[in-house]
Amino acid sequence: SRCSMGGPSAAIGVIGLGVMGSSLCLNLAENASCRVAGFDLSAEKAHEVSERAKREGDLPFEAYSDMEAFVRALVTPRRVILLVPAGKPVDSALEVLGRLLARGDTVIDMGNEWFQLTETRQMRMAEMGIHYMGCGISGGESGARSGPCLMMSGSPDAWANVAPALKAIAARTDDGACVSYLGPGAAGNYVKMVHNGIEYGDMQLIGEAYHLLRAVGGLSNAQIAEVFAKWARGPLASYLVEITASILRTKDSLAPGADLVDMIKDSCGSKGTGKWTVQEAAEQGVAAPTMSAALDARYLSSLISARQRAADRLHFRPAVATRRAFSPMVWLARGALALVCNWMPRLGGFGARMIGWPLVQGGSCLVNDLEDALYSSKLCSYAQGLSLIQAAADAKGWQIELPELARIWKGGCIIRAAVLDEIRVALGRLKSPSDSILLDKNLSDELQVRQAGWRRSVMRAVEAGVPAPALSGSLAYYDALRQPRLPGAALVQAQRDFFGGHTYERLDRPGSHHTQWEP
Numbered sequence: 001s002r003c004s005m006g007g008p009s010a011a012i013g014v015i016g017l018g019v020m021g022s023s024l025c026l027n028l029a030e031n032a033s034c035r036v037a038g039f040d041l042s043a044e045k046a047h048e049v050s051e052r053a054k055r056e057g058d059l060p061f062e063a064y065s066d067m068e069a070f071v072r073a074l075v076t077p078r079r080v081i082l083l084v085p086a087g088k089p090v091d092s093a094l095e096v097l098g099r100l101l102a103r104g105d106t107v108i109d110m111g112n113e114w115f116q117l118t119e120t121r122q123m124r125m126a127e128m129g130i131h132y133m134g135c136g137i138s139g140g141e142s143g144a145r146s147g148p149c150l151m152m153s154g155s156p157d158a159w160a161n162v163a164p165a166l167k168a169i170a171a172r173t174d175d176g177a178c179v180s181y182l183g184p185g186a187a188g189n190y191v192k193m194v195h196n197g198i199e200y201g202d203m204q205l206i207g208e209a210y211h212l213l214r215a216v217g218g219l220s221n222a223q224i225a226e227v228f229a230k231w232a233r234g235p236l237a238s239y240l241v242e243i244t245a246s247i248l249r250t251k252d253s254l255a256p257g258a259d260l261v262d263m264i265k266d267s268c269g270s271k272g273t274g275k276w277t278v279q280e281a282a283e284q285g286v287a288a289p290t291m292s293a294a295l296d297a298r299y300l301s302s303l304i305s306a307r308q309r310a311a312d313r314l315h316f317r318p319a320v321a322t323r324r325a326f327s328p329m330v331w332l333a334r335g336a337l338a339l340v341c342n343w344m345p346r347l348g349g350f351g352a353r354m355i356g357w358p359l360v361q362g363g364s365c366l367v368n369d370l371e372d373a374l375y376s377s378k379l380c381s382y383a384q385g386l387s388l389i390q391a392a393a394d395a396k397g398w399q400i401e402l403p404e405l406a407r408i409w410k411g412g413c414i415i416r417a418a419v420l421d422e423i424r425v426a427l428g429r430l431k432s433p434s435d436s437i438l439l440d441k442n443l444s445d446e447l448q449v450r451q452a453g454w455r456r457s458v459m460r461a462v463e464a465g466v467p468a469p470a471l472s473g474s475l476a477y478y479d480a481l482r483q484p485r486l487p488g489a490a491l492v493q494a495q496r497d498f499f500g501g502h503t504y505e506r507l508d509r510p511g512s513h514h515t516q517w518e519p
Helices: 020-032 045-057 067-072 087-098 115-126 142-147 156-171 187-215 221-229 238-250 273-284 287-300 304-311 320-325 328-343 345-355 362-398 401-410 419-431 441-462 467-479 487-500
Strands: 012-015 036-039 061-064 079-083 108-109 131-138 149-153 177-180
Touching: 012 067, 020 036, 020 045, 020 061, 020 142, 020 156, 036 045, 036 067, 045 061, 061 362, 061 487, 067 345, 079 087, 079 156, 087 108, 087 115, 087 467, 108 115, 108 156, 108 304, 115 131, 115 187, 131 142, 131 187, 149 156, 149 187, 149 487, 156 177, 156 287, 156 362, 177 328, 177 487, 187 221, 187 273, 187 362, 187 441, 187 467, 221 238, 221 362, 273 362, 273 441, 362 401, 362 419, 362 441, 362 467, 401 419, 419 441, 441 467
Parallel strands: 012 036, 012 079, 036 061, 079 108, 108 131, 149 177
Antiparallel strands: 131 149
């Protein structure tokens, strides 16, 4: 299960010694029991990684800033990992490697690359007899060093050659190494793309819960950190929930007494994989409202000056019905229910359901309801992502085993979460691979129990004017999925036939039909 030392030469090479590449080199040198060669155009960076390898246990690592010397240091058949920015830098590296590598050598691209570019490069490199594999890698810098999640695709012969080394460096759970060969082509890049789309949705859902706890619940960052720490020990246990608690506890070293999160500019960046996922969902005809909402929220966050101007003009006004609900009697009921919630949260939640209005804004009821909302919405995000992967697999002939994805996502990756165990079991029970995980009896029963808190959370957001597009989009997805008939869809199709002659299908007879509508 280890790669051969091959004498003084390197058994595997890594091009690109940035944050991810340098960490992966040291992981390979330490855990794959082989000498590793690293290349970077910057001689200074190459030297820095060499010094780090010495500090971390005199690891068997050689650094190069000359590509020909780097390739000569590799035993044959050569195995080269690319960890350079996606796009033109990859093509530039392949142009040079194409002149230096030989038939039977393998190149593994571990960047966040558009899957169609990977397929094009596979065909181009195959003409030279060189295997080109796409690999999705998740886990960030710490994962690259201590054990990432790896999603591989390409030539099965190449996989057999690189599998021992990659299994040795991947994260591990009780179910084995968090690396899997997903099939030919660019299946690995595609799965990683959707993984990132799910990640977008999960992060946005957590952000919305934080906003509600702060704006509606009136909790401090320290109090909210305790909420997330508690959630991290229960059904919501996940890497993202864990780091959220840590973030909210962190003080700002540059502004004494301030919480660091309050000093961070409220504008979210993105690198493209979320956008690609939403585009692919549209291409495959798969609904992905949680991921779409997360992407839109990032775009809206970047409009800081526009939002600041709008804040002076677009004022919040509660609905008339909401105002009437805030009568003195309702305020008394709210106070009484808040006391019950603090002492007996479940009983208080039952009372709120009986009254039929989200009376209790803060305290235990809000926290419990948001836990239900986060859990339910997270399931919807996973459901959308897995449906997209299955649709693409069906269209492209990939034999991707969805339960295997749930297995490898349990360790090393950013979206690792306790709920993946339930999802894996659910995927194994579904009658058809195209069925949604929400149809599984255990998961559907769980959603049924948590549904009231989920709805109250969305109602609270609407009532308070707090944007919660991912929470509400997830709920709308769930509600649309459980409708035996969507009257609005029938009307929209009738409209399409009215103005465009697009025809429609009938419930009572086969074929396409068109009506000469009267204006």
